[in-house]
Amino acid sequence: MDMSTTNENTTPDFLQDKGLTFKKVRANFWALFIDVFMWSYTILVSWKIIYEKIILGLRFPEFSWNQPLIALGAGAVVAIALHMTKLSIGRACMGLMKRDENKPIFREPFMAFGLVIIILTFIAGLFLSQVSIREFLSASGLIGAKRIFTALFNPNFNIIADATFAAVETIYMAFIATAFSLPFAFILAFFAARNLMSGSPLTMTIYSLVRFVLNVSRSIEPLVWAIIFSVWVGIGPFAGMLALMLHSVSSLSKLYSEQIENISEGPIEAMTATGAHPVQVIWYGVVPQIVLPYLSYTIYRWDINVRMATVIGLVGGGGIGTMLMQYQGLAKWNEVGLLVIVIAVIVWVMDYLSSQIREAIK
Amino acid sequence: MFKVENLNKVYPNGTHALKDVTFDVQAGEFLVVIGLSGSGKSTMLRCLNRLHEPTTGRILFEGEDVTHVKGKTLRNVRSRIGMIFQHFNLIPRRTVLTNVLSGTLARTGVINSILGIYNEEDKKKAMDYIRIVGLEGKENVRADNLSGGQQQRVAIARALMQNPKVLLCDEPVASLDPATSHSVMQYLKKVNEELGVTIICNLHFLSLVRQYASRVIALKGGKLIYEGKPLDIDENWFKTIYGEEAVEVTID
Numbered sequence: 001m002d003m004s005t006t007n008e009n010t011t012p013d014f015l016q017d018k019g020l021t022f023k024k025v026r027a028n029f030w031a032l033f034i035d036v037f038m039w040s041y042t043i044l045v046s047w048k049i050i051y052e053k054i055i056l057g058l059r060f061p062e063f064s065w066n067q068p069l070i071a072l073g074a075g076a077v078v079a080i081a082l083h084m085t086k087l088s089i090g091r092a093c094m095g096l097m098k099r100d101e102n103k104p105i106f107r108e109p110f111m112a113f114g115l116v117i118i119i120l121t122f123i124a125g126l127f128l129s130q131v132s133i134r135e136f137l138s139a140s141g142l143i144g145a146k147r148i149f150t151a152l153f154n155p156n157f158n159i160i161a162d163a164t165f166a167a168v169e170t171i172y173m174a175f176i177a178t179a180f181s182l183p184f185a186f187i188l189a190f191f192a193a194r195n196l197m198s199g200s201p202l203t204m205t206i207y208s209l210v211r212f213v214l215n216v217s218r219s220i221e222p223l224v225w226a227i228i229f230s231v232w233v234g235i236g237p238f239a240g241m242l243a244l245m246l247h248s249v250s251s252l253s254k255l256y257s258e259q260i261e262n263i264s265e266g267p268i269e270a271m272t273a274t275g276a277h278p279v280q281v282i283w284y285g286v287v288p289q290i291v292l293p294y295l296s297y298t299i300y301r302w303d304i305n306v307r308m309a310t311v312i313g314l315v316g317g318g319g320i321g322t323m324l325m326q327y328q329g330l331a332k333w334n335e336v337g338l339l340v341i342v343i344a345v346i347v348w349v350m351d352y353l354s355s356q357i358r359e360a361i362k
Numbered sequence: 363m364f365k366v367e368n369l370n371k372v373y374p375n376g377t378h379a380l381k382d383v384t385f386d387v388q389a390g391e392f393l394v395v396i397g398l399s400g401s402g403k404s405t406m407l408r409c410l411n412r413l414h415e416p417t418t419g420r421i422l423f424e425g426e427d428v429t430h431v432k433g434k435t436l437r438n439v440r441s442r443i444g445m446i447f448q449h450f451n452l453i454p455r456r457t458v459l460t461n462v463l464s465g466t467l468a469r470t471g472v473i474n475s476i477l478g479i480y481n482e483e484d485k486k487k488a489m490d491y492i493r494i495v496g497l498e499g500k501e502n503v504r505a506d507n508l509s510g511g512q513q514q515r516v517a518i519a520r521a522l523m524q525n526p527k528v529l530l531c532d533e534p535v536a537s538l539d540p541a542t543s544h545s546v547m548q549y550l551k552k553v554n555e556e557l558g559v560t561i562i563c564n565l566h567f568l569s570l571v572r573q574y575a576s577r578v579i580a581l582k583g584g585k586l587i588y589e590g591k592p593l594d595i596d597e598n599w600f601k602t603i604y605g606e607e608a609v610e611v612t613i614d
Contacts, residue, residue: 266447273440273530274445276464
């Protein structure tokens with residue numbers, strides 16, 4: 001039932017005002033913050049890239065921490081000076097700018113400023129990633145490329161037995177990583193679901209903590225975990241498996257918990273109303289709503305893990321990735337060619353199977 | 363059956379949904395609660411089986427104060443009160459039989475219910491109720507593949523599995539078409555008359571109220587403003603309850 005339809009408004013007026021003022025102050029703060037950032041960025045990029053690199057033509061311009069600080073100071077001055085004009089991106093973003101809704105948005109001055117920032121970023125990007133047509137088309141480079149491509153297209157089928165074995169190792173490693181991550185993710189997901197945990201301050205604390213840990217562990221790439229674990233348990237499939245498992249736990253927990261957050265409250269309410277025990281309420285009211293989506297996510301995860309296992313092999317996580325790494329180090333391009341083919345086939349087959357299965361159980 | 367005294371409910375956001383509501387429910391009656399959306403009908407029903415916590419006041423159920431009971435006692439109280447909902451609230455992707463059997467969860471052990479083990483007596487009873495609500499042969503159909511009216515009948519069968527003393531119905535026909543509405547109301551009437559289950563039902567259509575209710579109470583802005591026989595709701599009362607602008611819509 002929608003309570004907002006009641007006529008009486010029981011919230012006292014001053015409370016609403018206070019909340020409103022706070023929101024307004026916060027919006028203005030962020031608007032100014034965005035403006036200062038935008039202007040400082042513009043100044044810094046113009047200085048370091050446009051002026052020093054392009055106009056002065058310096059190959060390695062000197063860098064000191066004073067430069068960003070000066071840019072920040074100058075940016076702040078400009079931002080404050082222009083904050084109330086139509087050039088303020090911050091006020092536009094926070095919805096504080098009164099503008100004529102009928103005028104097309106791209107004719108607003110702040111959009112022009114935005115465009116300038118994007119163009120500056122593009123130019124800076126070209127310089128920083130050292131994009132060079134000359135290198136790309138240099139004679140020696142083209143000869144090297146031709147050598148590699150010829151070798152890759154003439155794969156050495158003598159090592160196919162070894163390659164297949166390594167590929168099987170990779171698939172199993174990904175499977176075990178997924179399987180081991182399942183129970184952890186299953187349990188953690190309940191603690192990371194806002195709708196189940198919003199009951200009391202204690203559960204909300206657990207929720208925030210679990211979410212934080214999951215976010216941190218997810219933001220560290222499996223590649224990095226693989227390096228850590230290869231020191232811990234030694235180079236090989238086990239290290240790769242542990243890295244994949246850790247990452248799978250955090251990814252799956254997040255997907256699972258989002259699924260829990262999306263379930264309909266109806267069956268839960270109905271089960272509670274029958275006088276069922278909380279465990280029964282979860283088993284009958286929650287589980288039937290999540291089990292198929294869970295299965296689908298898990299199969300997808302296995303698919304992702306097989307792909308990642310290949311990459312992880314490059315840093316010593318075992319399987320076909322490690323094999324690829326070894327042949328690449330020896331510059332045996334014919335063998336590398338075969339491995340690339342084997343990897344492509346596995347990835348394609350896994351992708352196809354997992355999408356078919358996910359479609360079937362929808 | 364129920365004795366409600368000075369019931370108040372204030373939601374955490376400050377909405378005062380129920381204001382000093384006092385009324386009695388006699389065993390065996392078909393009590394209908396009317397009022398606009400947002401008048402507090404659903405809140406009141408959910409306070410009775412404690413899906414919502416009352417803020418102040420007292421609720422007596424069969425002479426027992428249930429206002430603040432917790433844990434096992436609360437579950438025991440709930441198990442004696444059946445409930446059906448506007449959106450049926452069946453378990454999706456599960457069969458009709460499983461849904462009906464879920465009405466016995468309060469007396470089936472936790473382990474048994476997880477393994478899906480129910481006693482033979484309950485299984486037989488479930489089949490009986492499925493037949494009574496006219497869904498024989500649909501026991502193994504997925505509940506979400508049924509039509510709205512059929513789903514609501516599954517929900518009635520599920521509630522009956524609890525052997526309830528009273529059945530709370532939260533706008534049971536609000537998402538059904540007129541013909542189906544009548545069929546569902548007929549089943550509720552049958553449950554009321556033949557099984558002697560007390561019914562407390564939120565309804566929108568006065569024509570249904572006149573046809574099925576034995577007594578009516580009306581809520582407006584969280585206050586109880588009318589209590590009486592369904593046929594005594596005349597033009598004046600109608601305007602008081604629903605506002606001056608309202609025009610009665612009938613359903614037949």
